[in-house]
Amino acid sequence: MASRLSIRNTKADDGKRIWRLAVDSGRLDVNSSYCYIMLCDYFSDTCFVAEIDGEAAGFVTSFIHPLNPELLFVWQMAVAEEHRGQGIAELLLHHLMESESCKKVRYLETTVSPGNSASRRVLSKLSERIGTSMVISKGYTSALFPEGKHEEEPLIRLGPLQKTSIPTS
Numbered sequence: 001m002a003s004r005l006s007i008r009n010t011k012a013d014d015g016k017r018i019w020r021l022a023v024d025s026g027r028l029d030v031n032s033s034y035c036y037i038m039l040c041d042y043f044s045d046t047c048f049v050a051e052i053d054g055e056a057a058g059f060v061t062s063f064i065h066p067l068n069p070e071l072l073f074v075w076q077m078a079v080a081e082e083h084r085g086q087g088i089a090e091l092l093l094h095h096l097m098e099s100e101s102c103k104k105v106r107y108l109e110t111t112v113s114p115g116n117s118a119s120r121r122v123l124s125k126l127s128e129r130i131g132t133s134m135v136i137s138k139g140y141t142s143a144l145f146p147e148g149k150h151e152e153e154p155l156i157r158l159g160p161l162q163k164t165s166i167p168t169s
């Protein structure tokens, strides 16, 4: 039977499932489970979860910069290994960017470490599909992290973003 994919805004009780996706992704900095519950609750308008047959298959957490309503910061995104390669990350970003809360957003910023090639690829494809630029700059260097023991986190900036639907074919 074809899997049923649905994407929706998060709720507090999605926190533990998104925490588990972050842990299992093997690519993300795992925050406290409390952090995911809080994000899913207080930032639910810009956090989305993808479910397949009711099971969490992917997520995106983000927030609009408190001092700049035109700037969206994507904190984390990940798709469960068994569901990768189906365009779920692109769909999550599409739902996010087309959401009511992002009506004034003109730029998307995020950091992606060199080891997270999947997220880098998703963002690159997105910039091509909506016909806007993707600018990579310094972001957070390893020196910012305790004992410099973290990969560099270059900043990726997409925009200006036009309000057009993103072809997902």
Ligand SMILES: CC(=O)NCC[C@H](N)C(=O)O
Pocket: 027, 028, 029, 030, 074, 075, 076, 077, 078, 110, 111, 112, 113, 119, 153
């Ligand atoms: C887009 C994305 O998932 N970035 C991850 C940033 C950082 N390494 C983290 O895991 O929070």
